[in-house]
Amino acid sequence: MRAERLSPYARLPRAYRDLHVRGSTVDAFGGVHWLLTEHPKPPTPYDAVVVTITDDGSRTTALGPVSARFPRLDSLPDGGFVVADSRSGDDEEQVQVFDALGRPSWTFRVGDGIEHLLTDEAGDLWIGYFDEGVFGDPLSAPGARRWSVTGTPLWEFRPPPGVDHIADCYALNVGRAVTWVYPYTSFPLVEVRGDGPLRARTTGVNGARGVAVHEERVAFLGGYRGDRDLLTLARLTDTSVETTRRAVLTRPDGAPVHRRRRILSRGPRLYVLEEPYVEWFVFDIGVS
Template sequence: MRKTSLIPYAHLPRAHHNRHVLTSTVDVFGAAHWLLAERAPQRGGDVVPFDALVVSVHPGGNAELTELSAVRARWPHLDRLSAGGFVVAASRARRHEDANQVQVFDALGRETSSFSVGDAIEHLLVDEADHVWVGHFDENPAGIRRWSATGRLTWTSDGARIPGLFDCYALNVSGTTAWACPYPDFPLVEIRPDRTDKPVRVWSNHIRGATAVAVHGEQVTFCGGYGEERDRLAHGELTETSVEPTEAGLLTLPSGPVPRHRRVVGRGSRIYVQAEPFTTWGVFDLSS
């Protein structure tokens, strides 16, 4: 089986390796971001607001620091807004904390608003127009939804006729388009809420268990799977109604196998992968 090595993409500057990585992501413009705290969060009990540091590494290698005040998320998701601010969201929403689940910070690190998007966040990705896309796992039946950066619901998968949307396994946001691959039927779904003709398109798909997807023209690649297929790269081509598999291989780090604990982010033709200790990002690019 052919092996494909991740290409090194971005590194957390060594000066910040003494802090705990709460989460990390790559935004829609290609900048990598790390949300850092002095120590790991404690399990149980209410979260005491804490100050955090976002280290951003832009394409080309320039680093930028943003200090965030009074972060409230114990297990956060992070993404950047186009004007330089950040969205930080708690993956789990306790009922008495719902209104504060998502915090929006300006470019100076000051909280400007907060709102709730619902419990059980699997993916949170911001698009070029600052829409906040949220894909939920199976403890929340909301599926996939799109919010404004001020907390207004602007699109929902309710009534979108996406088959078997119980868990948003994979979500890719590029430009203002989202691609998803939900459990249990794993169709490939294209979502363009602002398109009047067919805002949602669905292709049947027999590749199961992918946690990330990349799309380039009529080509598609699924990353991940169940059991021994967790490092699988499964390639396919789009027909009118289905994904037709073409070949499969293995995704590896430049130095060898990808560790079990990792993060993945899908952005257009790219799948970014971050493995423990979560200080570097590698990339697979379907377009190349």
């Protein structure tokens, strides 16, 4: 099987390697952010620092106090940040919004079981939930939702005809003009565009953890059992996603990708962050 190689994207500066990575993301504009603490599992609340890498260089933002035990991080267009705990009880406002100076400004609750948290260019929060939240929390029950930065619910997934309710949001891609949802159990690729009706396509791809879309091209990353590094390349039709070929995704040097990794999907790009989570790689179907 042919190999496709990731490309280097961004590295955490060596000056911060003595700190512990609690979360990291690539934002809607391509900037990379790491949430770092002095201790690997600090008691809550705790102080943290965000290291940001963009085309203009690097900067740091001190955040505090942070309450998330299992943090999900993203940035906001005004220079601020959102940090959410992936697990929460009924009375826990687990989302914290920080301004550009790192000061807390809003807290609210979005439901238990956050698997994906991505902000869009407008600053709205798109959240995909895993099964424990979907089946255990009314706020998480839709499986995928969009919230304002102040906690107002703006959209929730309602299955179009022929599509099951989400049991687990395996992949969520938030691009510039469109969001793509790839849910368990039947793994359709659902197109969310503005306030219009959802458009679902069958895929024939099961268990992927990342999906990239560019015009008519699609790439799924992952699968069940021995297919963790499987890259399924496909094209969109009116009703389906048709596989064109399969490849193995490798590191830039051709070595296998570490089993412990995080995958993030944005538009035409699949971003991969390997343990120890200090360097992001990218696979871009818009240029490949």
